[in-house]
Amino acid sequence: MGTDNADSLPQGQDPAGHPGRPGLLRRLGSALLHYREASIAIAGVVLIIYFQSTAPAFLSPGNVANLAGYAATTAIIAAGQVMVLISGEVDLSVGQVYALSPFVMYYAQQAGVPIVPAIVIGLIPAAIIGLINGLISVVLEIPSFIATLGTLFIINSVNLLISGGFPVQPQAGPMVTAIFGGNALSQILWAIGVTLFFQFVLLKTRWGCHTIATGGNLIGAEEVGVKIRRIKIGNFIICSVLGGFAGILDCFRIGSIDPLAGGTEIMFMAIASAVIGGTLLTGGSGTIIGAFLGAVVLGVLKDGFTLTGWSAYTFDMILGAAILLTMLMNVRLSHLRAAGRGG
Amino acid sequence: MSEEVLRTEHLAKSFGKVTALKDASIRLAKGEVLGLLGDNGAGKSTLLKILTGFHQPTSGTIYFEGKETQLKSVSHARALGIEPVYQDLALINELNVYRNMFLQREIMYGGPLRILNDAAMREQAKEQLKQMRVNIPSVDVEISKLSGGQRQAIAVARSVYSNAKVLLLDEPLAAMGVKESGMILDVVRHLKEKGDVSVIIVAHNYAQIFDFCDRINLLQNGEITFDQRTSDTSVEELTSLVVNEYRAARAGTQR
Numbered sequence: 001m002g003t004d005n006a007d008s009l010p011q012g013q014d015p016a017g018h019p020g021r022p023g024l025l026r027r028l029g030s031a032l033l034h035y036r037e038a039s040i041a042i043a044g045v046v047l048i049i050y051f052q053s054t055a056p057a058f059l060s061p062g063n064v065a066n067l068a069g070y071a072a073t074t075a076i077i078a079a080g081q082v083m084v085l086i087s088g089e090v091d092l093s094v095g096q097v098y099a100l101s102p103f104v105m106y107y108a109q110q111a112g113v114p115i116v117p118a119i120v121i122g123l124i125p126a127a128i129i130g131l132i133n134g135l136i137s138v139v140l141e142i143p144s145f146i147a148t149l150g151t152l153f154i155i156n157s158v159n160l161l162i163s164g165g166f167p168v169q170p171q172a173g174p175m176v177t178a179i180f181g182g183n184a185l186s187q188i189l190w191a192i193g194v195t196l197f198f199q200f201v202l203l204k205t206r207w208g209c210h211t212i213a214t215g216g217n218l219i220g221a222e223e224v225g226v227k228i229r230r231i232k233i234g235n236f237i238i239c240s241v242l243g244g245f246a247g248i249l250d251c252f253r254i255g256s257i258d259p260l261a262g263g264t265e266i267m268f269m270a271i272a273s274a275v276i277g278g279t280l281l282t283g284g285s286g287t288i289i290g291a292f293l294g295a296v297v298l299g300v301l302k303d304g305f306t307l308t309g310w311s312a313y314t315f316d317m318i319l320g321a322a323i324l325l326t327m328l329m330n331v332r333l334s335h336l337r338a339a340g341r342g343g
Numbered sequence: 344m345s346e347e348v349l350r351t352e353h354l355a356k357s358f359g360k361v362t363a364l365k366d367a368s369i370r371l372a373k374g375e376v377l378g379l380l381g382d383n384g385a386g387k388s389t390l391l392k393i394l395t396g397f398h399q400p401t402s403g404t405i406y407f408e409g410k411e412t413q414l415k416s417v418s419h420a421r422a423l424g425i426e427p428v429y430q431d432l433a434l435i436n437e438l439n440v441y442r443n444m445f446l447q448r449e450i451m452y453g454g455p456l457r458i459l460n461d462a463a464m465r466e467q468a469k470e471q472l473k474q475m476r477v478n479i480p481s482v483d484v485e486i487s488k489l490s491g492g493q494r495q496a497i498a499v500a501r502s503v504y505s506n507a508k509v510l511l512l513d514e515p516l517a518a519m520g521v522k523e524s525g526m527i528l529d530v531v532r533h534l535k536e537k538g539d540v541s542v543i544i545v546a547h548n549y550a551q552i553f554d555f556c557d558r559i560n561l562l563q564n565g566e567i568t569f570d571q572r573t574s575d576t577s578v579e580e581l582t583s584l585v586v587n588e589y590r591a592a593r594a595g596t597q598r
Contacts (some may be wrong), residue, residue, distance in 0.1 A: 220433035225418035
């Protein structure tokens with residue numbers, strides 16, 4: 001970030017001595033400081049321009065659909081993960097719930113339940129796992145990193161046991177399939193809907209306010225009477241249910257329910273999206289729109305590398321570098337934000 | 344003596360084998376400022392946290408406005424009008440000024456989502472801070488952007504704002520600059536003039552708060568050992584009491 005950003009402030013807060021020079025660069029700098037989503041959005045645009053110029057098929061309908069499906073799943077899981085991260089915890093088991101819910105839905109359907117109620121039934125174990133994750137971390141006071149690491153392995157085994165290790169095909173009419181993720185548009189609409197809903201919850205409701213308070217200052221929030229345990233457990237449930245829902249959407253998109261689908265890969269991609277998007281792992285601060293953009297950027301990177309013929313082996317290298325770079329940038333930017341107001 | 348707001352009888356609190364509070368009986372009249380003094384570890388914080396509803400006493404009773412009352416939780420105590428004034432450490436850095444001031448008693452539109460009425464909270468916070476002559480750039484800034492003094496002012500305003508009947512101040516002057524402590528004491532003085540709020544100030548530096556209190560209670564080793572109106576005692580008498588206790592304790596360990 002150039003020094004030009006260092007002294008820019010949101011409008012109306014400019015201390016004396018800085019007459020407004022509303023140049024484009026300056027406004028951009030100001031937006032970067034003010035909206036943490038801005039940097040990831042710019043990165044996304046730059047990447048899309050780059051890949052489109054090197055591989056013209058990048059923005060073809062087929063490829064966009066492919067990319068959208070991938071990014072949408074990650075974004076939905078990331079939305080829940082951001083809520084958990086803001087409340088000061090982490091959920092590592094969500095990738096296994098992603099695989100579990102479609103199976104439960106499938107078996108409910110096999111037992112004669114119509115598809116839509118079967119989807120709801122598929123989400124029930126997800127909610128229960130969220131509740132268990134929450135109770136273990138909050139009531140038994142086992143750090144959520146360990147608690148959900150434990151449930152991660154347990155659910156993985158359950159998935160293999162109930163499926164016998166074999167994938168199955170979801171059974172649904174074309175209508176239900178299309179609505180629940182069968183085409184890329186519906187899946188991206190679900191992702192946008194989930195993102196906007198939870199961003200609203202985070203910024204405009206009591207639940208969101210208390211989630212920030214819980215992660216920002218646990219003791220302070222508890223002293224004032226915020227129900228920190230309920231907030232944390234609730235967010236674990238939200239995260240788990242969204243993980244299960246993403247799994248159900250994906251099974252209709254892919255046309256198969258695989259006991260080994262998702263797993264740690266999709267969980268880490270969701271956490272990476274959240275972090276790249278501007279959510280802090282230390283709690284108290286995060287953005288769901290940022291996580292959505294983070295998921296899009298990761299999708300663009302992955303897809304773009306494939307199209308331009310880069311080796312798939314390098315993807316993780318780029319991903320790792322991107323995480324480190326954005327973290328570095330976040331740290332720098334938050335220092336600038338703090339310095340900008342102090343003077 | 345005017346009417347009584349808060350009274351405790353033989354409050355005690357143990358944490359496992361450790362007895363933090365042995366026997367605390369205090370009474371607080373309407374509009375009175377009670378100084379609760381004592382050394383570190385005397386049980387001041389424990390007593391205060393029982394009164395805020397944070398801890399439940401192991402034994403003893405609490406009477407609020409003449410009725411026997413169990414303070415089930417911090418929210419419950421606050422709903423009754425017993426309002427703790429926390430250090431600025433209890434503020435949430437990531438939330439703005441008015442969201443902090445209204446934390447856990449937000450104004451909401453209702454409905455299942457409990458949507459916050461930011462406009463109403465913003466207006467009321469502005470009004471309240473103006474009344475208290477607290478000067479901050481805007482109620483929309485995050486707490487982390489404010490100076491130490493401003494943060495403390497918000498912490499006090501948050502409590503005073505709630506139309507509390509009893510304010511509990513825990514070491515309000517600890518780790519604070521002259522300007523900040525002056526501001527806190529101004530607020531206490533202001534409340535005292537209005538006369539409808541009772542205040543308990545917990546401190547170990549009694550010289551600083553002596554002049555503001557109507558009455559002083561001394562807490563030593565978990566027991567209230569001294570209860571006098573400030574007009575009937577002096578800083579010197581308190582000092583000698585504390586020093587004697589210290590000597591006695593030392594003699595005890597040397598034996």
